[in-house]
Amino acid sequence: MARALTVPIARASPNITLIVWGGLTLLGTLLLSWARIGRDLFAFVPGSIGLQLLRESPVMSGITAVAALVVLTGALQRPESQRGRIALWLGAAGCALSVFYLVSSGQPFGPAAIVAALGFLAIMGTGLALSGTLRTDAFLATSILWVGAFVLAFILFPLWAVLKASVVVKGQLSLAAVTSVLKSPAFFLLNNPASSRNEAAIAAALGLVTAAVVGIVWLAHRRGWRALRAAAVAGVGIWVLAALYLGFGALRNSVLLAIVVGVVATALGFVFALLSERSNLRTRSLLGPLSILPIITPPFVLGLALIYMFGRRGFVTNGLLGLSTGIFFGPLGVAIAQILAYAPIAYLVLQGVVQAMDAAMEEAAETLGASRWHILRTVIWPLARPGIANAFLLVAIESLADFGNPIIVGGGVPFLATEVFFAIIGRFNPSEAAVYGVVLLAMTLSIFLVQRYWIGRRFYVTVTGKPSGAQHRPLPPALDYAASGVFLAWVVLIVALYGSVFIGSITKLWGFDYALTLQHIKALSPTGWQVFWTTARLSAYAAIPSTILGFLIGYLVTRVEFPGKSALEFGSMLSFAVPGTVMGIGYILAFNQGALLLTGTSLILVLAFVFRNMPVGIRSGIAAILQIDRSLEEASTMLRANSPTTLRRIVMPLARAALLSGLVFAFVRAMTAVSQVIFLITPAHNLATTQILSYVEYGSLGRGAALASLLTLFMIAVILALYAVNRRFDTRTVGKTLMT
Amino acid sequence: MNAQPHVRLRNVTKRFGSAIAVNDVSFDVAQSSFTTLLGPSGCGKTTILRMVAGFYRPDAGDIFLRDVRVTDIPPHRRNTAMVFQEYALFPHMNVAENVGYGLRMRRVPSPEAGPRIAQVLELVGLSGHELKFPHQLSGGQQQRVALARALVVEPEVLLLDEPLSNLDAKLRVRVRTEIRQLQQQLRKTALYVTHDQEEALAISDRIAVMDRGRILQSGTPLEIYHRPANRFVADFVGLANFVDARVVAAGRVEARGVTLAITDGAPSGPVTLLLRPEAIRLHRQPPAHAANVLGGRIAAASFLGTLARYWVDVNGMRWTIDVPSPGDQLLSGEVFVEIPPDRIHILKE
């Protein structure tokens, strides 16, 4: 036992990592195609491999020379830090040369370009680690560079393209598009010349009156600046709300919709959260399964169902009440569909908040002599407030970004998300679309920033702290029954709506002939089925990288220190806040020509899915990693495991459940995505959701319902499978991990 | 023992943001010695240990293993092994897999690894538990697996960060003795962190007492206890009575109007006297032929089994005094307090 191992410190043997990456890059550059014809990434393009290009292109000779030098650097006996610096510069030079070659050739990139980009970045990463510039190892440094490059290329670059398109018209910097949209009555019109009222004056007057009243009331209570501030806030608030209410146009419709849906869905979500944590009634057991349904189906399925139940020939409106009303086509229908669809999101946010509110605190308040009402006002409400704001903002973002419901039940009323679409598809005006996109983006992004930096911090404070084990107090019975009643009403609506879609898919002609038939399901073949399987296949392809990337980013931001970390985190979470339609036009604007041409390929769909759903992976990854005691990884490192080994043997097995649910949710979100892919699909690569929309648009409601039912059932099956598998993981290993 | 220190820290400083966790620390760990970092919570012990392990890089200063500067070497290329406070056993691996992990990472072939795992498990008294998972073991057993996992890779230096703090009091005493015996048997160099002064005294060859990122004193347990360098060390290690006094002549100090004989030498002027509770004797009757006898009154008493602890008011001060092997009756009321001159220690500050 006493035999001591000698430490291999600062040994200058060849560096395998550099040799391998240099070699791979060299081989890929020389033997794979740099260009691509058409859609197939892997088709061999004669005359475009590095070997053939060497003679005509000095840049290509430079690229291969750099790669060869990297191999040499790895093989030579040099001190590690010196070798690192050389590798860093060689990698940077290789990247620069490759980009230069691609830009100057102007042809769509081929596989050699991918190998070169990844290879040179890996060489730079290895250099950063060896030279000690980054205090991590080659694997993590490379991951940082790769992830950074992906975020740059597939999140920030498309957003940049949208921004650019909004101010560059026909190659000229110009605000023409911006002003024409902002002035257009379809965007926002306050003072309607056709009406006798002066809406602008009314709104301003309302604002002034409110400011005066609030100011006086506040001054009466306490003097000073706070009164002035309260008056200003209230006045401006009322003025804006009045202007929105009285005005017209897409901006007004979208914002009002977001506010109404946000308020109602959050209220519902809070009621559900109270029920799930504190109800004595059996109804609460329905919460889990029914609240997950709207989350795993495309939101517009509810819009479709609204047509069935409340449309012109709707089962309730026409069949039962004998009305023929279009009242549900328009903002009202959109609002109802969104409220039903997004209440579960608010519920999931608020459930955590209600759960985290420590019962011991309430008990403490009670022993201090506070009444029930007092406890609600002084303990529960202040603690729940940040969570409620959070839920409201999340729902508002979803509502602003929703595309499917406004298209299906919007009745032609303009909304921001649909205007983006019509500007491109109907009016062929990318600049106009970009301006709408920027407006939408500005709104969701500011909400995202508020949510993240202002509320996010307060939110954190309330959910930390050890649970005391005290039991939550049950709701007072009256409140319990009232809340359960609200919940049951929601349940009945949801069941009826989803049910109508299922039944709609097997009835002959809804509203006219309710005879059962299999004709719609039969009519799905071949197109419907084919589209369905394409969607499943592409979603599966996308789910794996989005989970792995998300997990890796989660690991990097929680466990590794490096410059630019918060930028990486922000950039990668950004795509949560970007409405799908905006990301969609970003992709067509960014990847439409030159070296980066990707439109028309299935790759661009997969990429859109990956970077759209990566935040799901990041969140579940971070949650799982935070549960793993850091000392486990340190113990592994001490025992000589390098970081990929530690990830593979320690972190990933312990985070398996989270990884799996991240994978499944990424898959589900890809399968149900609409807005970000609606611009990217081609007849060759149509997707289930967009196919449903086009069935509905062309009047085959039955076929739409059949495909929607198929999608819903498939999603339910996938989620059930996840639960079945994860429960076993939970009890065996994960539970134990969570305890240490 | 080798003359060259095994671990050397030279002027090491570590900051977290603007706060200094470790402030210009230099100290040595001798070959095959058991050295303990002792100090209150937050004083920077763990930070030093983690710098030796390589998890943190010092902001200034250097760390050497023998004569190799390891300041810039990452943890997995140093030949140190660490036992973590929470053990950090891999919950998804059984005992044998946990212990074998380091061997596997060193690509030790399994015919060789098997016997080594068995041997080290036997050493820590866990033979037969190979196939159990960490959650099937008691706290003490988990602790021993963690130790075995660190030992099996034959590290040059064994680092232990409060490894006993999750054990109950009795077990803590037993396991610490086992750790000490193992260390002596294997002649391993060990650097140990604790905030428990009794533990530090019991098992260390040398102790470095820390406060607020600095090492205040380092020495053998006996030196630290009997010759503390300052008031903080005296107070942190063991119980202490402090008396403000003046040296009035060679061998004489005056405290609150009472003159005491001392053997410690000190220049005249104000000083602080350190009286350990067990250095003071209590008598019912005034003892004959004794120096430094004062009258006192017992204010409170507490029976601790092997000793009785009294709080005695003496000349306007309250002293803690321990009396070994108390009989059937505790003392009370008026007493006489005797302080042998050679048990009075002068703190030079």
Ligand SMILES: Nc1ncnc2c1ncn2[C@@H]1O[C@H](COP(=O)(O)OP(=O)(O)OP(=O)(O)O)[C@@H](O)[C@H]1O
């Ligand atoms: N990763 C860190 N980031 C910021 N501050 C830290 C970090 N680690 C330690 N500190 C700070 O450095 C100081 C020393 O911490 P350290 O963990 O070394 O103390 P310790 O002596 O081990 O205490 P304990 O006995 O409580 O474990 C503390 O004030 C602590 O808050």
Ligand SMILES: [Mg+2]
């Ligand atoms: Mg510590």
